[in-house]
Amino acid sequence: MVNKITIENLKAVYEGVLALNGVNLDIRQNEILGIIGPSRSGKTTLLKVLNRMIDFVPRSRVEGKILFDNLNIYTDIRLLALRRKIGMVYALPLPLPMSIFDNVAYGPRLHGTKSKSVLSDIVEKCLKASYLWDEVKDRLDSQAFQLSGGQQQRLCISRTLAVEPEVILYDEPCSGLDPISTAKVEDAMRELKEKYTQVLVTNNTKQAARVSDRTAFFLMGELVEVDNTKKIFTGPSDERTNDYITGKFG
Amino acid sequence: MGNAKLTQKIVFFLLGVATVMVIIPVILIFALILVNGLQAISLEFIFSTPKAGMTQGGIFPAIVGTLYLVLGTAAFSLPLGILAAIYLTEYASDNWLTRLIDIAIINLAGVPSIVFGLFGVALFVILLNFGTSILSGSLTLSIMTLPVIITASKEALNSVPKSFREVSYSLGASRWQTVRNVVLPNAIPGIMTGTILGLSRAAGETAPILFTVAAFYLPRLPRTVYDQAMALPYHIYVLSTQVPNVPVKIQYGTVLVLIVIVFFMNISAAYIRAKFRKKKQW
Numbered sequence: 001m002v003n004k005i006t007i008e009n010l011k012a013v014y015e016g017v018l019a020l021n022g023v024n025l026d027i028r029q030n031e032i033l034g035i036i037g038p039s040r041s042g043k044t045t046l047l048k049v050l051n052r053m054i055d056f057v058p059r060s061r062v063e064g065k066i067l068f069d070n071l072n073i074y075t076d077i078r079l080l081a082l083r084r085k086i087g088m089v090y091a092l093p094l095p096l097p098m099s100i101f102d103n104v105a106y107g108p109r110l111h112g113t114k115s116k117s118v119l120s121d122i123v124e125k126c127l128k129a130s131y132l133w134d135e136v137k138d139r140l141d142s143q144a145f146q147l148s149g150g151q152q153q154r155l156c157i158s159r160t161l162a163v164e165p166e167v168i169l170y171d172e173p174c175s176g177l178d179p180i181s182t183a184k185v186e187d188a189m190r191e192l193k194e195k196y197t198q199v200l201v202t203n204n205t206k207q208a209a210r211v212s213d214r215t216a217f218f219l220m221g222e223l224v225e226v227d228n229t230k231k232i233f234t235g236p237s238d239e240r241t242n243d244y245i246t247g248k249f250g
Numbered sequence: 251m252g253n254a255k256l257t258q259k260i261v262f263f264l265l266g267v268a269t270v271m272v273i274i275p276v277i278l279i280f281a282l283i284l285v286n287g288l289q290a291i292s293l294e295f296i297f298s299t300p301k302a303g304m305t306q307g308g309i310f311p312a313i314v315g316t317l318y319l320v321l322g323t324a325a326f327s328l329p330l331g332i333l334a335a336i337y338l339t340e341y342a343s344d345n346w347l348t349r350l351i352d353i354a355i356i357n358l359a360g361v362p363s364i365v366f367g368l369f370g371v372a373l374f375v376i377l378l379n380f381g382t383s384i385l386s387g388s389l390t391l392s393i394m395t396l397p398v399i400i401t402a403s404k405e406a407l408n409s410v411p412k413s414f415r416e417v418s419y420s421l422g423a424s425r426w427q428t429v430r431n432v433v434l435p436n437a438i439p440g441i442m443t444g445t446i447l448g449l450s451r452a453a454g455e456t457a458p459i460l461f462t463v464a465a466f467y468l469p470r471l472p473r474t475v476y477d478q479a480m481a482l483p484y485h486i487y488v489l490s491t492q493v494p495n496v497p498v499k500i501q502y503g504t505v506l507v508l509i510v511i512v513f514f515m516n517i518s519a520a521y522i523r524a525k526f527r528k529k530k531q532w
Contacts, residue, residue, distance in 0.1 A: 053420060084422035094413045097436060097530070106431070107421040156417075163421050 002029040003067075004167060004197040005050065010064035012045050014057060019045035021221040023064075027167070032189060032198045034212030034229060036205050038249065041218040043201040047169045050199070051086040052079060068167075084111065087165035091172040093152030095144030095159075100127075100136050103144045103155055107163035126158040130188045150181025157188060167197045174207065186211050205245050209233050217241045283506050290503025299469060304493045309504050311468055315384075315479030316453055316511065318472065319463065322388025323395055323452045328445060330392070331399030335441075338400070339407040340429050359397035363457040366394045370462040385475040387463025394458055395448040402444020406437040439526035443519045450515035454508060456483040466492070482508040 005027040012020040020042040027033050035043050048054040049062055052073060066073045073082055084107075095103050104123040105113075113119055123140065127133040132154040136147070144155055153173060160168055170189075174182040189198060189211055202208050208215050209229060216226035217236070225238045236242050243249055294308055301307030342348040370390030380386045410433050418428040456464075464484035472479045486504050489496045 051420060053416065056416070056419070080422045080424060083420055088420040090413070090417070092413075094417050096414055096417060096432060106418075110421060110423050110427050110431070159417075159421070 001031075003027065004029045004069065006065075006067040006070075008065040008067075010046075010049065010062070010066065012042070012049050012054065012063075013059070013061040014042075014045045014048075014054065016059040019221055020049070023221075023223045025216060025223055025226060027197060027199060028214075029197055030193055030195075031213045032193060032200055032211055033226075034208030034215040035199065035201045035218060036203075036208050036215060036244070037218035037224075038244065039203070040220075042221040043218055044171055046218075047088065047171050047199065047201055050167075050169060051083050051088055053083075053088065055079070084163050085165055086167045086169060087160035087163060089153070089156050089160055089168065089170045089173050091175050093149055093156055093176070095147070095152050095155055098144065099141045100144050100147070100155060101140040104158045104162050106159060111163065122162050123158075126161040127155075129161055129192060130154040130157040131184055131191075132158060148181070150177045150184060153177060153181070153185055154188060157185070161192075165196065167199065168192070170198065170200045170202075172202055172204075173200070175203065182207070205233075217244060219244070280509075283502055283509055286499060287502035287504075287506030290497075290499040291506065295500075295503055296507070300467065303495075304467070304489060305496055305500070309482070309485060309507065311471055312480040312482045312485040312504070313507060313511075314471055315463075315465075315481040316483075316508070318384055318479055319387055319391060319459065319481055320449055320453050322384055322475065323391040324445075324449055326389060326392035327395045327399055327448070331396050331445070331448075332403050332441060334396075335400050335403030335407060336429060336434075339404050340425065340433065355397045355400050358393075359401065361394075363394060363455055364460075366390055367458040367460050367462060369393070370458060375462055381476060382461070382463060382465075382478050383476045384463055384472055384479050387459045387479070387481075388475075390458045390462045391452040391455065394455065395452045398448035398451065399445050402448070403437070403441045406440025406444065407433060409440060410436045436530070439522050443523045446515050446519040446522075450512045450519070453515065454483055454512050456487055459484060482511070 003026045007023055007025045007027075010020055010023040010025075011018070019040075023042075023046070035046065037043055045054065048057065049066065050073070054060050054062060062074070068077065068082070068086070071077050077085075096106060098106070101119075101123055104126050105119045108119060108122050113122070124133060124137075127136065132151060135151060136155075144152065147155060153176075157168075157173075174185055177185065186207070189200070192198065200208065200212055212229050214226060215229045215232040217224045217232065217238070217240075219240055224240055225232070225236060227237070232241060233245060236245070296308055296313065297310050298308035299311055300309065338348060338351065342351075367390065370386055370393070374380045374386035374389050375382055380389075414432045414436070415428050418432045423431070452458075459481050463479055463481065465478040465480050466488060468478060468480050482504065486501065486508065489501045489504060
């Protein structure tokens with residue numbers, strides 16, 4: 001297994017609070033890595049460190065080493081290139097106030113794609129990849145806000161795919177969605193495994209059990225354990241993991 | 251219980267009276283100006299120069315002068331104000347310097363207009379040697395309108411949700427790409443509304459133009475930005491205090507024209523705001 005991202009002794013301060021304390025974690029190529037843990041365990045901070053969105057957070061600091069394809073994300077890769085390669089899907093669906101088409105085409109346009117036909121191809125491909133195409137193909141010009149919550153979230157996934165990332169980070173992507181929409185988003189994630197490395201932060205342990213290959217359990221800014229999802233949910237090594245997944249706390 | 255009801259009735263009555271008191275002056279001013287000024291309005295009044303010691307003829311040079319001043323003010327204060335607002339909201343970090351700038355802008359808005367007028371004389375007319383001219387007047391009015399435009403633009407920019415910016419950055423956009431593609435398009439209606447309100451205030455100001463541009467009487471229209479110009483607010487002052495025997499209807503007619511121009515600007519600002527509010531979905 002090739003490591004896509006290697007995290008070594010990561011410490012991160014988020015808004016003045018120590019959110020991650022000495023995390024070592026590998027993220028493997030083409031896997032779905034589930035990250036579970038109670039709130040304030042540092043899950044979201046980890047995602048924000050990986051694509052350096054934490055740079056915008058006031059009173060934040062990052063120590064340790066993070067390698068992306070063996071390149072240090074703070075010293076060896078240009079910031080904007082890093083954000084292109086490591087895409088992010090947020091907890092709430094956040095379409096931009098523009099048409100469905102323009103939402104998906106936003107990234108490619110930023111990076112210099114102007115040809116209408118090329119953009120149309122990208123939009124179609126990405127909407128198909130997130131299972132949204134059939135529902136919106138006849139109204140690509142209508143406003144993204146007119147879509148349902150689940151459709152909006154799949155639109156956001158399409159938009160992230162359109163910049164051709166290598167890694168996709170999901171920050172509780174289904175927290176505002178109904179079960180049917182959730183199932184569709186999860187289908188999309190499984191389908192995307194072939195081409196992408198995915199990191200799924202979720203408060204829903206069952207979701208991690210359903211879609212992730214490996215699962216990491218975080219508690220109070222520390223990685224308690226990471227293992228194959230089946231192992232984590234049937235016989236975790238650490239008692240705290242067991243307590244969390246069986247619902248004793250969290 | 252009966253007492254509480256009575257108190258409520260009295261309070262509602264007082265609130266109602268206060269509200270009516272606010273509207274009454276507006277209605278009275280408009281009614282008075284309309285009744286007295288409407289009979290002066292004709293094509294000749296609008297499109298001819300003052301004649302016979304301003305007791306006859308029209309106010310065309312003053313209308314043109316005011317329009318030039320508004321355009322000149324817009325030319326300086328719009329780019330400067332909007333760019334400053336973009337810098338302050340999107341680029342500047344929150345430190346003592348930006349806080350100082352914010353305080354300076356707020357204080358600039360509170361400076362009496364005559365102070366701007368005298369400052370304009372000192373800086374533009376004398377020091378920079380622009381003379382009494384449209385250039386000096388526009389620059390002086392620009393400084394006066396800048397705080398309004400900057401404050402309104404900052405508010406408009408800040409009202410664009412942070413999440414839009416975050417999404418844009420997470421797709422690999424630079425700061426400027428984010429401002430250009432996501433922030434500005436959604437802030438422009440608010441910026442326009444604030445800008446027009448600022449300019450409409452500039453159109454009606456007398457003190458800042460008193461010594462920097464305004465001419466008592468000019469038989470011809472200004473040709474370059476270095477020419478003096480007549481302007482409606484100053485012309486009204488001249489008609490009502492400096493020239494004897496000007497018919498009342500000419501005075502009121504001039505006021506009516508100024509009011510209509512300012513009113514039209516304010517209405518268009520309100521229209522843009524209302525139209526955008528209907529369109530926006532967040």
